[in-house]
Each structure stands twice: as C-alpha cells, then as structure tokens.
Amino acid sequence: MRKMKIGIIGFGNLGSAIAQKLLEEGHEIFGWNRTPEKVSKIKGARVLSSPWEVVRSSDVTFTILSDDEAVEEVLLKDKEKLSELPEGSIIANISTITPYMSMRLERELGKAKLRYAESPVLGGPQAALSKNLISLLGGKKEIADFIASIMRGVSREVFYIGEVPKASALKLVFNSGTFTAVELIGEMLSLASSWNIDAEIVKNVASKTVLSQIFSTYLDRGLDPNFPPYFYLELAAKDLSYAIYSGRKGGSFTPAIAGAYEAYISAVKSGLGKRYYGAIIRYLLGK
Ligand SMILES: NC(=O)c1ccc[n+]([C@@H]2O[C@H](COP(=O)([O-])OP(=O)(O)OC[C@H]3O[C@@H](n4cnc5c(N)ncnc54)[C@H](OP(=O)(O)O)[C@@H]3O)[C@@H](O)[C@H]2O)c1
Incomplete structure (x- = not known):
C-alpha cells in the first residue's frame, strides 16, 4: 500500500497505539495532542503545534x-480556521461520538x-498494535474505501456500514452490548455471593454455557485490581449514555x-472513572 502522511489528533490510549502501528506500517505520522508530551512519547511521530497544522501537513487526518x-x-470551536484549510482535505473520526455529532461534523466540514x-x-490499543481492530466505516463510499486502505494496517476486519451516521450508531450498538454484558457478570457474581x-x-x-466467551474474556480481568486501564470506565459510562440518548430519540x-x-x-462517582472498565465487576461485589 502507498505510504502516506497521516495526521492524528488525540494521543490518548487508543490514539497513541494507532499512531505507533501506522508508523510501523511505514506511514509518516503528524500529531497534535492537548498535552503535547504524549505525542513525543511515540518515537518517529512529528509533533505539530495545532490541529490545523496537522490537517495541512497530512493526506488524511484522524481524530x-x-x-x-x-x-x-x-x-x-473556531470555524474560521476550518474554512482556511486546503479544499478537499479529509478528516476521519475514530472517537466514539453520538450520531448527532457525526452528522454535525459532516455538515460543518x-x-x-x-x-x-x-x-x-471495535477493540482497544492492544488490538490496534496487533492489527486486530474491527473497523466500521461510514460516509461517501469512495472516501470510506480510501480510509479502509489505511485502517487495514491496524485491523483484522473492515466493514463499510453506509452513509453518515450509521457507523457511529453501530459502534454504540456494540459498545452498549459489551458493557452491559460485563456489568451483568458483576450482577451474577453479586447474586451468587x-x-x-x-x-x-x-x-x-459458565464455561459450559452460552455465557462462556464473555466470562472467559472479562471475569479475571474484572476481578484483577491491577489490570491495566487501557479503556477507562468513565468512557464506558459515556458510551452507554450516548447509546441511550441516541436510541430514545429514535x-x-x-x-x-x-x-x-x-x-x-455510580462507579464513576465513587472514583473509579480512570480504572479499567471491567472494574464494574468488583464495584458490584463491593470490593
Ligand atoms: N481505549 C480503547 O480501548 C478505545 C476503543 C475504542 C474506542 N475508543 C474511543 O476512542 C476515543 C479515545 O479513547 P482513549 O481510550 O484514547 O481515551 P483517553 O486515553 O482518555 O484519551 C482521550 C484523548 O482526548 C483528548 N481530549 C479530551 N478532552 C479534550 C479537549 N477538550 N480538547 C482537546 N483534547 C481533548 C485527550 O487529550 P489529553 O491527553 O491532553 O488529555 C486525549 O488525547 C474515545 O472516544 C473512546 O471512547 C477507545
């Protein structure tokens, strides 16, 4: 695949891993993060001083x-800056956002x-680093196909879902299913205890029932107080609130x-927001 200049805006847990893997795939990475030190931690990524500079320097930019x-x-926030960017620049959003925000982005851009x-x-930093993400693409087909050619560098499967905001909506469908299932493990253990x-x-x-895979993936992680927080519990709460809000409107x-x-x-309010989201299991067990 053609090596490209790729912009990344946001070097948190997921952004840093995607940047790292795309560098390994041979692309050039131009990055901006509110806290610039996080970009410098990714060896080979060029730190730029604004999101606008990133878009200007890149063939495509991911938020x-x-x-x-x-x-x-x-x-x-600063729409004037948007209109000063080179015509036709491509911005693709990886962040989990509401379908309403995604439609607004399409309109304003x-x-x-x-x-x-x-x-x-679907999947986190480890999946990105091992090319195991499942990518959902949305928007005009020819742009989605172009984005797909890059996302294959971090993904094992790439699906074209349709026009905006279907991919953003489907992402919420799957996250709400997973996070509710993990919470259910906590409720089941609480009942058992x-x-x-x-x-x-x-x-x-459980290993002999239909719940086998969900228990084998999440139970030990959820019970381990030191499991690395590659996906924060507060982000799971955010995704669930987005799913409920977007679903009710529909x-x-x-x-x-x-x-x-x-x-x-409730777990976020008790101070667990920056823990791995599986900590919901220990929270429900009162541990
Ligand atoms: N982690 C995963 O496994 C995973 C998987 C799939 C999807 N996602 C989604 O991907 C997105 C990023 O997740 P993450 O795990 O990387 O989160 P994270 O580690 O909390 O990083 C959040 C990023 O957003 C930036 N940010 C937050 N508020 C900002 C603001 N007001 N202005 C500018 N920058 C701001 C942060 O900048 P600072 O560094 O300066 O704070 C950081 O770069 C989220 O939407 C999440 O739901 C995550």
Whole structure:
C-alpha cells in the first residue's frame, strides 16, 4: 500500500497505539495532542503545534478524542480556521461520538469544503498494535474505501456500514452490548455471593454455557485490581449514555442498557472513572 502522511489528533490510549502501528506500517505520522508530551512519547511521530497544522501537513487526518465535547472543542470551536484549510482535505473520526455529532461534523466540514468519514473501531490499543481492530466505516463510499486502505494496517476486519451516521450508531450498538454484558457478570457474581457461591464455581459452570466467551474474556480481568486501564470506565459510562440518548430519540426502548449505565455512572462517582472498565465487576461485589 502507498505510504502516506497521516495526521492524528488525540494521543490518548487508543490514539497513541494507532499512531505507533501506522508508523510501523511505514506511514509518516503528524500529531497534535492537548498535552503535547504524549505525542513525543511515540518515537518517529512529528509533533505539530495545532490541529490545523496537522490537517495541512497530512493526506488524511484522524481524530481520536474522548467524546462529543472534545471533538467540538478541537474541530468546531473556531470555524474560521476550518474554512482556511486546503479544499478537499479529509478528516476521519475514530472517537466514539453520538450520531448527532457525526452528522454535525459532516455538515460543518462540508460547509468548509472538507471531506469527512466515520471510522470508529471495535477493540482497544492492544488490538490496534496487533492489527486486530474491527473497523466500521461510514460516509461517501469512495472516501470510506480510501480510509479502509489505511485502517487495514491496524485491523483484522473492515466493514463499510453506509452513509453518515450509521457507523457511529453501530459502534454504540456494540459498545452498549459489551458493557452491559460485563456489568451483568458483576450482577451474577453479586447474586451468587449472597449465597456464598464462589466466583470460581460460577466461572466453571459458565464455561459450559452460552455465557462462556464473555466470562472467559472479562471475569479475571474484572476481578484483577491491577489490570491495566487501557479503556477507562468513565468512557464506558459515556458510551452507554450516548447509546441511550441516541436510541430514545429514535424511539428505542433499552431498559437493560439504562440499568447498566446507572451502575457505571455510580462507579464513576465513587472514583473509579480512570480504572479499567471491567472494574464494574468488583464495584458490584463491593470490593
Ligand atoms: N481505549 C480503547 O480501548 C478505545 C476503543 C475504542 C474506542 N475508543 C474511543 O476512542 C476515543 C479515545 O479513547 P482513549 O481510550 O484514547 O481515551 P483517553 O486515553 O482518555 O484519551 C482521550 C484523548 O482526548 C483528548 N481530549 C479530551 N478532552 C479534550 C479537549 N477538550 N480538547 C482537546 N483534547 C481533548 C485527550 O487529550 P489529553 O491527553 O491532553 O488529555 C486525549 O488525547 C474515545 O472516544 C473512546 O471512547 C477507545
């Protein structure tokens, strides 16, 4: 594949890993982060002084920021700066945002004669480093195909989902399923412990049921207080709130996801926001 100049805006847990892997794939990386030291930690990435400089220097720029507010702050606060960017520049968003924000991005970038694509991913930093992400692409097909050619460098599967905001919406569908399932493990263990049934016994029985994969992936991580926080619990709470908000506006009824959100937001309020999100299991066990 052609080696490209790739811009990355946002060097948190996910952005840093994607930048690292794309460098290994032979691309040049131009980066900006609110806290610039995080860009310098990725050897070979060029630190630039503004998001606008990144877009100007790159064939395509990815935003990998926390949430709607961060994307708004970085890209939409100063619309004049947007309209000064070279016509046709491509910005693809990897951050998990609401479908409403994604539609707004498409509209505002379009007004500035820029091109936009959705590029959310399933999987985290380790998956990016081992080319194991599942990439969901959205937007005009020819731009999505171009983004796909880059995302294959960090992904094992790439799906074209359709026009904006379908890929952003589907990302929320899968995250709410996973986070609710992990929360459910916590509720099951809590119920079992009220009858003095050990977590290990629950795990052994679960391994023979349809819950096998979810227990084998998440139970030990959730019980380990030192599991590395590659995905923060506060981001899981954010994704669940986005799923509920976006779904309700569209007429969906999601009581299980709403219940899981209550548990996660309560864990955030108790100070667990920067822990690995599987800590929800220990939180529900009162540990
Ligand atoms: N980690 C994962 O496994 C994973 C997987 C799939 C999707 N995602 C999604 O990818 C996005 C990034 O996740 P992450 O794990 O990398 O999060 P993170 O480690 O918390 O990093 C967040 C990034 O957003 C920046 N940021 C936050 N608020 C900002 C603001 N107001 N202005 C400018 N920059 C701001 C941070 O800058 P500073 O460094 O200066 O704070 C940092 O670069 C999120 O939407 C997340 O839901 C994450």
